[in-house]
Amino acid sequence: MSAYPTITVAEPFPAPHAGHAENEALRVCQLRDIRTVECALSDLASVARGKIQTTAEFSEQRGTRLPSIIFGTTVVGGEPRSVYEDLIPCTYPDVALTPDWATFAPDPLIAHRATVLCDVGGGFTTPKGIAVEAAALSPRSILKRVLKRLDERGLAALVAPELEFFLVAIPGARHGTSLPPAPSPFHPNVRESFIDIFSLERTSAFEPFFTTLFAACRAQRIPVTGFSHEAAASQYEVNFAPAAPLAQADAVFRFKRLARDVALRYGFAATFLAKPYVEGPGSGMHWHMSMQHRDSGRNVFSGADGAASAELLAFVAGMQRHALATTALIAPYQNSYMRFQKHEAAPAAASWGQDDRSVAFRIPVSNAANRRIENRLPGADANPYLLLASMIAAGLDGMEHQLSPTAEPDPLPLSLDAALQAFRHDDWTRALFGAQFVDTYAALKGHELAQREQAPSGLEWDIANLLHHA
Incomplete structure (x- = not known):
């Protein structure tokens, strides 16, 4: 019989209360000794993109920023020329990631880490001069629009x-x-x-x-x-x-x-x-x-x-x-x-x-x-x-x-x-x-x-x- 690894899984956070989820999440960080927070979102291929911050930085910024390239990258990291000639500026302007506090949860497999799913804000102008809201490229935002x-x-x-x-x-x-x-x-x-x-x-x-x-x-x-x-x-x-x-x-x-x-x-x-x-x-x-x-x-x-x-x-x-x-x-x-x-x-x-x-x-x-x-x-x-x-x-x-x-x-x-x-x-x-x-x-x-x-x-x-x- 093989000795398989013992994997420790984090306990869930208390379920957030409507209207208080942000404050409760930050309080949980203190009570559970959360040292890093992952801000995550889905790209077009359902690959998780984001950034890991110290809890102090996350608490101060209440989110993070990423270059708009996250919505112009293939599943294998390709950057098609047609995207950057017509659709997304090659200057890669930032978009804002704002936490959906209802999704704040522990990373079950990494000690002292929390994770939160983010909505995206901000926008940019395409190489053809068209103003675009970043949310127009976010799968999560598209679903919210339909709902x-x-x-x-x-x-x-x-x-x-x-x-x-x-x-x-x-x-x-x-x-x-x-x-x-x-x-x-x-x-x-x-x-x-x-x-x-x-x-x-x-x-x-x-x-x-x-x-x-x-x-x-x-x-x-x-x-x-x-x-x-x-x-x-x-x-x-x-x-x-x-x-x-x-x-x-x-x-x-x-x-x-x-x-x-x-x-x-x-x-x-x-x-x-x-x-x-x-x-x-x-x-x-x-x-x-x-x-x-x-x-x-x-x-x-x-x-x-x-x-x-x-x-x-x-x-x-x-x-x-x-x-x-x-x-x-x-x-x-x-x-x-x-x-x-x-x-x-x-x-x-x-x-x-x-x-x-x-x-x-x-x-x-x-x-x-x-x-x-x-x-x-x-x-x-x-x-x-x-x-x-x-x-x-x-x-x-x-x-x-x-x-x-x-x-x-x-x-x-x-x-x-x-x-x-x-x-x-x-x-x-x-x-x-x-x-x-x-x-x-x-x-x-x-x-x-x-x-x-x-x-x-x-x-x-x-x-x-x-x-x-x-």
């Missing part, structure tokens, strides 16, 4: 993701496309050799990893509820309790970082790469969503008689209408499209149905109070802020126009290039996200795609560059 529209309609949403990922051996310097399953912390010479779906023995082999990961989630108030072995070798799924969309996007953003960090400490890798293996299922990020009238709490997706409402069907229809134009957000890499091309358990069209796991938009069996939609399209590599923004906005558009779902939807794009063309030239996406965001996102993703196409092997490029970042 404001939901609130203005007297509505609220609850969402719950199911997030799949693989546990794999850390590749060596000359790995190629070979990616063996992770060794068990208990028995490093024992590896999964076949698909053992829902196996409790396989899952128990990684008990130290999941115990530490769930303790870290508790410290950051990430509402995980369970985990299981999935339909591929060394693939697992973690479930989340329902929560408000912004809090849940924050939770997924933080969870992926924690899973990768904890896995590395046990000597293997957790990867959210959508398709690390050519054969077999890929990893998805399925989202269950219900909607409520804010004043009464009644489920919008159920009628007075308890049956599915017209609003539910219209919401599905809106997601169908905009699925092609937003595929680049739910499938952000060329690797993502291997899920659709070899679509074991992943739909290849914006289909819908009742309790049908082969479709994109599934209506699970439920009572009237819990009626919901499951969006099965997004991959595990998607940015949670952007996919929720597109999903909710598309559904609202369907409700506003009283659309009806179709039984014969158009197929999804089967390449990132096709998806980016649809995203960039769609009037609705440009109105929703803004031209600056759409063009910047398309330029960054196009640059990543060009780098991949120059590699001898696409999958080898994916593993080398996305294994720890997707």
Whole structure:
């Protein structure tokens, strides 16, 4: 039996009270001997960018500043010429990071450190003379903007993701496309050799990893509820309790970082790469969503008689209408499209149905109070802020126009290039996200795609560059 490492996980901070979260956070720093604070935000690829400050400096500045390059960098650190010729000034002017104090939490794995998610402020003028608010490029701010529209309609949403990922051996310097399953912390010479779906023995082999990961989630108030072995070798799924969309996007953003960090400490890798293996299922990020009238709490997706409402069907229809134009957000890499091309358990069209796991938009069996939609399209590599923004906005558009779902939807794009063309030239996406965001996102993703196409092997490029970042 192997001696696996003992990992100490920080205890959670007390839950903040509305209106007092800032003062409570600074007081916790004193009581818990917090010496450094991490200011973090999501870039367009869902990579955590930010700065670590001493507690004294953080308390004085109440945030930090970073150069605007954080929104003009590819997932592998590239700086596309097209971005800096047209969209972001090459002088890299600063943007301000302002803490969302409700997200102030301990870093579960680093002693005496806290972390807080930040919104971005300030702005700059593009090389073409266009004034741009920095928030227009922030995925978190974009989601908040969509949620404001939901609130203005007297509505609220609850969402719950199911997030799949693989546990794999850390590749060596000359790995190629070979990616063996992770060794068990208990028995490093024992590896999964076949698909053992829902196996409790396989899952128990990684008990130290999941115990530490769930303790870290508790410290950051990430509402995980369970985990299981999935339909591929060394693939697992973690479930989340329902929560408000912004809090849940924050939770997924933080969870992926924690899973990768904890896995590395046990000597293997957790990867959210959508398709690390050519054969077999890929990893998805399925989202269950219900909607409520804010004043009464009644489920919008159920009628007075308890049956599915017209609003539910219209919401599905809106997601169908905009699925092609937003595929680049739910499938952000060329690797993502291997899920659709070899679509074991992943739909290849914006289909819908009742309790049908082969479709994109599934209506699970439920009572009237819990009626919901499951969006099965997004991959595990998607940015949670952007996919929720597109999903909710598309559904609202369907409700506003009283659309009806179709039984014969158009197929999804089967390449990132096709998806980016649809995203960039769609009037609705440009109105929703803004031209600056759409063009910047398309330029960054196009640059990543060009780098991949120059590699001898696409999958080898994916593993080398996305294994720890997707």
